[in-house]
Amino acid sequence: xxxxxxxxxxYIKYGSYLHIYCPHCHKSLNxxxxxxxxxxxxxxxxxxxxxxxxxxxxNIFETETDLPLKEGDIVDDMMxxxxxxxxxxxxxxxxxxxxxxxxxxxxxxxxxxIPFYICTRYGCKWHGLTKRDEQLIKIKIPRQxxxxxxxxxxxFNFLEVPYGYTAELAGIExxxxxxxxxxxxxxxxxxxIDIPSFIKLISEGKYVxxxxxxxxxxxxxxxxxxVCPQEDQCExxxxxxxMDKPVAIGRLERFVADYERNINAVEVPEKxxxxxKKVAVIGSGPAGLTAAxxxxxxxxxxxxYESLHEAGGVLTYGIPEFRLPKDIxxxxxxxxxxxxVKIEMDAVVGKLYTIDELLxxxxxxxxxxxxxxxxxxxxxxxxxxxxxxxxxxxxxxRINLMKAYKFPTYDTPAPRGKRVAxxxxxxxxxxxxxxxxxxxxxxxxxxxxxxxxxxxxxxEEVHHAMQEGVNFKFLTAPVKYTGDKxxxxxxxxxxxxxxxxxxxxxxxxxxxxxxxxxMMDFDMVIVAIGAGPNPILFDTTPDLxxxxxxxxxxxxxxxxxxxxxxxxxxDIVTGAATVISAMGAGKRAAKSIDEYLNSVKKTKKKH
Amino acid sequence: MYVILDKKxxxxxxxxxxxIEAPEIAKKCxxxxxxxxxxxxxxxxxxxTIADNDPLAxxxxxxFQIVGKTTALLASRNVGDFIMDVVGPLGKxxxxxxxxxxxxxxxxxxxxxVLHHIAKGYYEAGNEIISIIGSRTKSYxxxxxxxxxxxxxxxxxxDDGTYGFHGFVTQVMDMILSERGDDIEFVxxxxxxxxxxxxxxxxxxxxxxxxxxxxxIMVDGTGMCGACRVQVGGETKFACVHGPQFDGxxxxxxxxxKRQRTYIEDERISLFRSIK
Numbered sequence: 001x002x003x004x005x006x007x008x009x010x011y012i013k014y015g016s017y018l019h020i021y022c023p024h025c026h027k028s029l030n031x032x033x034x035x036x037x038x039x040x041x042x043x044x045x046x047x048x049x050x051x052x053x054x055x056x057x058x059n060i061f062e063t064e065t066d067l068p069l070k071e072g073d074i075v076d077d078m079m080x081x082x083x084x085x086x087x088x089x090x091x092x093x094x095x096x097x098x099x100x101x102x103x104x105x106x107x108x109x110x111x112x113x114i115p116f117y118i119c120t121r122y123g124c125k126w127h128g129l130t131k132r133d134e135q136l137i138k139i140k141i142p143r144q145x146x147x148x149x150x151x152x153x154x155x156f157n158f159l160e161v162p163y164g165y166t167a168e169l170a171g172i173e174x175x176x177x178x179x180x181x182x183x184x185x186x187x188x189x190x191x192x193i194d195i196p197s198f199i200k201l202i203s204e205g206k207y208v209x210x211x212x213x214x215x216x217x218x219x220x221x222x223x224x225x226x227v228c229p230q231e232d233q234c235e236x237x238x239x240x241x242x243m244d245k246p247v248a249i250g251r252l253e254r255f256v257a258d259y260e261r262n263i264n265a266v267e268v269p270e271k272x273x274x275x276x277k278k279v280a281v282i283g284s285g286p287a288g289l290t291a292a293x294x295x296x297x298x299x300x301x302x303x304x305y306e307s308l309h310e311a312g313g314v315l316t317y318g319i320p321e322f323r324l325p326k327d328i329x330x331x332x333x334x335x336x337x338x339x340x341v342k343i344e345m346d347a348v349v350g351k352l353y354t355i356d357e358l359l360x361x362x363x364x365x366x367x368x369x370x371x372x373x374x375x376x377x378x379x380x381x382x383x384x385x386x387x388x389x390x391x392x393x394x395x396x397x398r399i400n401l402m403k404a405y406k407f408p409t410y411d412t413p414a415p416r417g418k419r420v421a422x423x424x425x426x427x428x429x430x431x432x433x434x435x436x437x438x439x440x441x442x443x444x445x446x447x448x449x450x451x452x453x454x455x456x457x458x459x460e461e462v463h464h465a466m467q468e469g470v471n472f473k474f475l476t477a478p479v480k481y482t483g484d485k486x487x488x489x490x491x492x493x494x495x496x497x498x499x500x501x502x503x504x505x506x507x508x509x510x511x512x513x514x515x516x517x518x519m520m521d522f523d524m525v526i527v528a529i530g531a532g533p534n535p536i537l538f539d540t541t542p543d544l545x546x547x548x549x550x551x552x553x554x555x556x557x558x559x560x561x562x563x564x565x566x567x568x569x570x571d572i573v574t575g576a577a578t579v580i581s582a583m584g585a586g587k588r589a590a591k592s593i594d595e596y597l598n599s600v601k602k603t604k605k606k607h
Numbered sequence: 608m609y610v611i612l613d614k615k616x617x618x619x620x621x622x623x624x625x626x627i628e629a630p631e632i633a634k635k636c637x638x639x640x641x642x643x644x645x646x647x648x649x650x651x652x653x654x655x656t657i658a659d660n661d662p663l664a665x666x667x668x669x670x671f672q673i674v675g676k677t678t679a680l681l682a683s684r685n686v687g688d689f690i691m692d693v694v695g696p697l698g699k700x701x702x703x704x705x706x707x708x709x710x711x712x713x714x715x716x717x718x719x720x721v722l723h724h725i726a727k728g729y730y731e732a733g734n735e736i737i738s739i740i741g742s743r744t745k746s747y748x749x750x751x752x753x754x755x756x757x758x759x760x761x762x763x764x765x766d767d768g769t770y771g772f773h774g775f776v777t778q779v780m781d782m783i784l785s786e787r788g789d790d791i792e793f794v795x796x797x798x799x800x801x802x803x804x805x806x807x808x809x810x811x812x813x814x815x816x817x818x819x820x821x822x823x824i825m826v827d828g829t830g831m832c833g834a835c836r837v838q839v840g841g842e843t844k845f846a847c848v849h850g851p852q853f854d855g856x857x858x859x860x861x862x863x864x865k866r867q868r869t870y871i872e873d874e875r876i877s878l879f880r881s882i883k
Binding site: 307308309317345346348351352353374375376378380384385387388390391393394397398402403407408409410411412413414486487488534535536 | 631632635645649650651652676677680691692693694695696697826827829830831832833834836838843848862865866868869870873874876877880
């Protein structure tokens with residue numbers, strides 16, 4: 001039909017009011033009376049003629065008729081009430097119920113005309129555009145950017161960089177979702193959030209419901225919306241992403257979680273009846289918080305033991321304020337407290353209590369170990385113990401946990417450098433580089449031994465770092481540091497690298513180019529090359545089996561360790577990974593602990 | 608929150624002794640271990656070696672010298688006041704057992720407080736203790752009575768000769784090791800870094816194993832940050848998890864001195880502001 005324009009990069013919002021026209025006489029089929037609005041179509045059924053009234057709102061299905069139609073009946077014909085021409089088209093069965101014929105209309109959307117269909121089966125929900133048209137329209141909506149602080153300003157403050165979506169932007173972005181029947185995104189999510197459902201709720205404007213939908217499988221959406229590497233997980237599998245940029249699932253997640261918190265709509269969900277069982281959770285990072293939240297909802301009494309003076313683990317000491325405001329972490333921790341989780345600060349398990357003491361003397365029925373990978377790694381090169389050479393852990397702990405960026409209001413001294421080198425290419429390296437800019441460095445350089453393509457950091461972090469003026473020196477690694485007579489670092493001797501064959505991780509192995517050594521001047525160096533397992537807990541728990549790298553051996557499905565009544569999850573099992581994978585592990589362990597505790601109860605009853 | 612039960616001071620108020628209520632720590636700690644404290648919300652985390660513990664009363668004793676903002680702040684707290692955080696016991700305890708020969712313990716300045724806890728441990732394990740304690744001047748000497756109680760032989764030195772031997776602890780130690788080094792199993796030397804370094808130089812000559820207790824800058828005290836790294840026998844160790852006691856003959860003291868001075872400027876600013 002020549003009448004139809006090519007589909008334009010516009011979109012029709014869920015529930016929009018549509019103007020429907022007859023494709024033959026071009027007269028409007030909309031009827032607008034004082035109290036009701038509907039589309040009027042003439043129809044024939046078993047020789048009888050009558051009317052069908054339909055809702056004019058996209059994807060909202062309400063219908064009324066004076067014909068003796070029952071649900072499932074197929075009308076014989078549908079006609080325009082003005083010209084009486086039949087509207088049925090032959091070669092187009094219903095996409096929803098498979099009825100052989102549908103009626104075709106024209107819909108005007110943003111001054112463009114697009115075909116619109118109504119199924120001939122009474123009671124069928126299909127009442128809209130063809131999937132193909134819909135997909136085409138949705139894909140033409142560009143991925144919405146998040147408004148953010150100007151890079152020139154933000155490198156002087158610790159305020160959060162992105163401001164987050166507005167409701168309007170979130171609505172547009174949510175409409176890009178195709179609502180796939182077999183959603184690939186969910187398979188990419190380590191905790192299996194029902195992504196299409198929560199996005200649909202955003203489309204409908206039900207933001208709080210959307211947030212609660214997420215919380216069914218992820219209790220910390222405000223955090224994961226900010227720190228998850230979505231481009232490797234849910235968004236990597238998004239079908240829209242195969243044709244255009246994927247739906248911004250992370251930004252939508254962040255929007256609804258912030259919305260719910262900001263209007264104080266956070267509610268404590270219902271808990272199961274008390275089981276009388278006690279569980280100790282060691283570590284209050286992402287794994288511990290998730291396990292604790294799930295276990296307390298299952299009716300168990302939960303106590304978290306945290307070695308530092310504030311809860312949150314890496315969320316508190318590691319990730320900087322401008323990426324994850326600490327108020328958000330605090331409110332998530334408070335949510336847990338409101339659920340009834342007890343948190344003991346300053347309690348170093350392994351020193352103050354051993355795991356065996358928790359089980360035997362303190363009467364816990366199960367223990368979950370989520371202590372993370374907190375032992376900083378160094379390269380073991382000459383000069384690494386010079387002054388002003390820091391582990392990323394120390395640097396970030398001073399700034400984030402101890403609030404050294406507010407020195408001297410806060411007493412902890414802050415390392416300051418004018419020419420700063422950050423060694424490594426992960427998220428932590430980006431955090432360190434961007435933090436040192438904010439602490440007043442003139443020049444910050446990231447030294448990474450592979451090329452830009454292999455950078456393990458989130459895309460957004462790399463992008464933000466580049467925007468703020470962090471220098472990147474790829475294929476470069478330090479081989480030694482030089483210092484002055486006071487023992488402070490003055491520079492690094494570096495070596496150039498080239499990429500060889502892919503290693504076990506699938507990334508190409510960097511090989512030093514002999515004789516390519518050169519000097520660079522620095523007055524501060526931050527080593528951000530990863531972290532290992534902290535042995536403090538294991539020294540007093542020799543029967544906890546560890547692997548060659550010093551991490552706990554645990555069943556990947558359940559988190560069960562080789563030690564009786566002890567589960568583990570997160571970085572202490574997998575080695576340094578992401579917040580969300582640790583949360584996934586906490587979740588699976590909570591389920592397994594719950595099953596175990598329930599089975600104990602049952603066997604006891606038998607006796 | 609941890610309440611201060613008792614407070615004493617020595618050396619014209621520059622060295623303070625507080626006893627705090629911390630039943631769990633008191634139950635678990637052994638000589639050589641330390642705690643990390645944070646006085647208030649804006650406070651810094653600093654390590655303090657445990658000078659004594661009473662598991663029955665549920666108390667821990669800390670002795671510290673006022674050197675900066677945090678120690679000054681802690682010293683300003685009185686009996687009945689609270690300390691926000693006390694984390695511990697951290698670090699490795701010293702191995703306590705009965706040795707055949709005597710143990711020579713050497714302490715200087717505030718280090719005597721830490722030395723006392725360790726020496727008491729050895730004493731209670733049935734060892735004979737010879738001790739040498741010293742200070743700048745008579746009024747700065749601490750815990751003389753307590754040390755006397757556990758020592759079979761006791762020497763006192765002052766730099767200015769106002770009390771005991773006129774000179775350094777190292778001189779007396781050198782004499783004892785030269786005269787009857789064969790009677791001595793090993794040496795424990797705790798005090799300022801320069802003193803420990805000087806002690807180790809002498810004991811190396813006498814080929815006597817020497818245990819020292821290091822006090823580098825720390826943040827968390829649980830092995831998480833690596834601020835406290837020290838070089839021992841060419842290897843990098845974390846004082847908080849591998850120590851704080853190490854074989855003094857292997858420690859790179861010069862590096863320790865330099866690393867302790869990293870924040871000297873900031874510490875001055877901090878202290879100045881708190882006095883003002």
